[in-house]
C-alpha cells in the first residue's frame with residue numbers, strides 16, 4: 001500500500017494516475033453511499049460525485065508543503081491530496097484506521113503530511129484560515145502557498161469577503177478555488193446569488209480571477225498552477241471559479257427533487273472521468289483497454305480497503321478525551 | 328388533541344402566529360421552498376407566500392441582522408439557524424446588537440425577534456454540528472432562552488417566543504424532531520416563558536432537566552427504586568426558581584442533568600442559586616450530571632456515552648442517595664481521565 005505522500009507524488013507526475021484517482025474518488029463515493037444504505041454508517045455525508053476533476057486538478061498543482069483547506073464535501077480533495085481509501089473510509093465509519101482515529105467522521109478529515117488542514121463543516125470557515133496559512137509562508141519567507149477550496153454558496157458569507165480583502169491588501173500567497181457546483185444545499189445558485197459568475201466578485205478586491213472548466217482536470221491543474229506561481233512570486237491571491245456539477249443530492253438524505261429535468265444528463269455529457277479517460281486513450285497514455293484496467297484495479301483496491309476498515313476497531317471511548325488541548 | 332411530530336408542532340406554532348399576526352415573517356436557509364432542512368416550516372410558503380416566508384443565502388450575519396432591524400421597526404421575524412453552531416458567525420447581531428436595543432434606546436425600541444436553532448448530539452453530525460451551546464446565549468442580559476423537550480412544549484414555547492416583545496432564542500434538540508406526542512394547540516397550548524413543567528412527582532430528589540435530557544431523567548426516575556420530582560426547566564433565561572425551590576425545599580436534594588460539558592454548563596447556575604438560597608434545607612451536595620469536557624465525538628458509541636443516558640442518571644442518583652456524596656462521573660470511575 002502506498003503512503004499518502006507517495007500517492008500524491010505519483011499523481012503529480014503522471015496523468016494516468018490522475019485518471020485513476022478520479023475513478024478512485026467516484027468508486028469510493030459510490031461505496032460510501034452503499035455503506036450508508038446498508039446502515040453501516042452513523043450520521044451524514046456529502047458526496048462529491050461529479051466534482052472529481054476539481055479535486056485532482058488542485059492536488060496535481062499544489063506542492064505537498066502547500067496548505068489546503070476544504071469543506072465537508074471533502075472526500076475527493078482528501079483522496080486527491082493523498083489520503084488513502086483506508087484512512088478516509090476508516091474516518092467515515094468511525095474506526096481507528098481513520099485519518100484522525102474515527103472521532104471526526106465524514107466531515108472531519110486531516111493529514112498535515114500532505115497539506116490537508118482539518119476540513120471545515122462550517123460554510124466559509126476555511127477561506128480565512130487558508131489566508132492565515134499563506135500568512136505563515138509570507139512571514140517565514142518560504143515559497144509555500146495556500147489553497148482554499150469552497151462552494152459557490154460560501155461566497156455569500158462574510159468570511160469569504162473578509163478573507164479576499166485581507167489577502168489582497170497583504171498580497172498573501174493564497175489561491176481561492178470556488179467549486180461552483182450550481183447548488184448550495186437545496187437552492188440553485190441563481191436563487192441566492194445575484195451574479196452569474198462568482199469570479200466577478202474578485203474585481204471589487206482588485207484580485208485577478210478566471211473561470212475554469214471544472215470538469216477537466218488538465219484545465220484545473222493548469223489554472224491552479226498558474227495562480228500558485230503568481231502567489232509564490234509575490235503577486236498575491238487569485239480567485240478561480242471552477243464550473244462543475246454535484247451529481248448527488250446535498251447530503252445523504254437529499255434526493256435532489258428540485259433539480260430541473262435534463263440538467264443532470266446535460267452535465268453528464270461533460271463527465272470528467274469519461275472525457276478524461278477518452279482523452280488519455282486518444283493520446284496513447286492509456287491503452288485500448290486502459291479504462292477497464294483502471295476500473296478493475298480501483299474496484300479491487302476499494303474492496304480491499306472496505307475489508308480492512310471493517311476489520312479495524314471502532315474508536316474506543318477513551319479516544320474522545322485525547323487531544324482536547326495540546327500538551 | 329392532535330398527535331404531531333416535534334417538527335410538525337413547530338410548523339404549526341409558527342403558522343398559528345402567522346395567521347393571527349401579519350407582522351410575523353420567516354427567514355432562513357431552505358425554509359421556504361424546501362420547507363426547512365428539518366421540515367420545521369411545513370406548509371408556510373404555500374399558505375403565507377414568498378413575501379413573508381423567505382429562503383436566504385448562506386449569510387447568517389446578514390439575515391439575522393436584517394431580522395434585528397425588521398424587529399426593531401415593527402415586524403416579528405422568526406429566524407431559523409439550521410444548526411446552533413452557525414449562530415457563531417452571526418452572534419454579534421443577536422448578542423451585541425439586538426439584545427441591547429431596548430436598553431440603549433431608553434426603552435423606546437423593542438426587538439420582538441425569535442431565533443430558532445437545532446441543537447445537540449445523537450445523530451452522528453460530528454463535532455461542529457452537535458453542541459447544545461445554551462452557554463452562548465444564557466449570559467447575555469436582554470435575551471430570553473427556551474429549550475424544547477418534545478412536540479407539546481415546542482409548540483407552546485414557540486408561540487410564546489413569537490409573541491414576546493424581546494429577542495428570544497428557542498433551541499430544539501434535533502434528535503427529537505421525529506418524536507410524536509399529543510399537542511394542545513391554540514391559545515391553551517401556549518406556554519409562558521420562564522415557567523418550568525413538572526414531569527414526575529417524587530420525594531427523594533429534585534431532578535432538573537432541559538431539552539434532550541428530560542427523556543433520560545424521566546426514564547431514570549420512573550425505573551428507579553427511589554422517587555424524584557423531575558422538572559423540565561423549559562426556559563433558562565429566565566428560569567423558574569419558584570418551582571425548583573419549592574421542590575428542593577421538600578426533597579432536600581438537587582440533581583441537574585445536562586447535555587453539555589461540565590464546565591460552564593447551565594446547571595452550574597441552578598446549583599449556585601440553590602446552594603446559596605436553600606443551603607439549610609439540603610440533605611446532600613447538589614449533583615450535576617453532564618457530558619465530559621470534550622468536543623462532541625463522532626463514533627456512535629462515543630457519542631452515546633457523551634450524552635447522559637437514563638441508566639447513567641439512575642446510577643448517579645442512586646449513589647448520591649446511598650452515600651450522601653457526589654459520585655464521580657463515569658470518565659473518572661472508569662479511570663479514563665481525572
Ligand SMILES: Cc1ncc(C[n+]2csc(CCOP(=O)(O)OP(=O)(O)O)c2C)c(N)n1
Pocket residue numbers: 071073121122123124150151152153154155181183184185246356385387409413416
Ligand atoms: C455557516 C453555515 N451555515 C449553514 C451551513 C449549512 N450548510 C452546509 S453545506 C451548505 C451549502 C453550501 O453550499 P456551497 O458553498 O455551494 O457548497 P456545496 O455544498 O455545494 O459543496 C449549507 C447551507 C453551514 N454548514 N455553515
Ligand SMILES: [Mg+2]
Pocket residue numbers: 151152153179180181182183184185
Ligand atoms: Mg455549491
